[in-house]
Amino acid sequence: MSSLVRLLGFTTLRCGCIVGKYREVATKREVAYVEEKGGICTSHWHRRNHTIMSERLGSSPIATLSSQAS
Numbered sequence: 001m002s003s004l005v006r007l008l009g010f011t012t013l014r015c016g017c018i019v020g021k022y023r024e025v026a027t028k029r030e031v032a033y034v035e036e037k038g039g040i041c042t043s044h045w046h047r048r049n050h051t052i053m054s055e056r057l058g059s060s061p062i063a064t065l066s067s068q069a070s
Contacts, residue, residue, distance in 0.1 A: 005031070015041035019052060 005022040008030070012018050016038020023030050037048045045052065 003027075010035065013038065013041075013046075015043060015046065017041050017043075017046045 004025040006025060008021040008023055010018055010020050017034055018036040018038075019032050020035045021030060021032045032052050034046050034048055034050055034052050037046055
């Protein structure tokens with residue numbers, strides 16, 4: 001079963017992985033998905049198109065790009 005989500009933004013991690021952060025519209029729960037695996041990433045937790053827990057994101061992303069909420 002799928003749910004409707006709203007994109008909150010993207011983050012590029014130090015390992016090169018790109019993570020998209022989304023909010024489920026019905027529950028307001030925030031989820032993060034690995035959009036692209038970084039070329040130098042050795043973490044088996046970072047798998048493309050899979051959710052990732054916030055404690056596995058790392059402490060300091062390279063860049064954050066946010067979309068504006070409407």
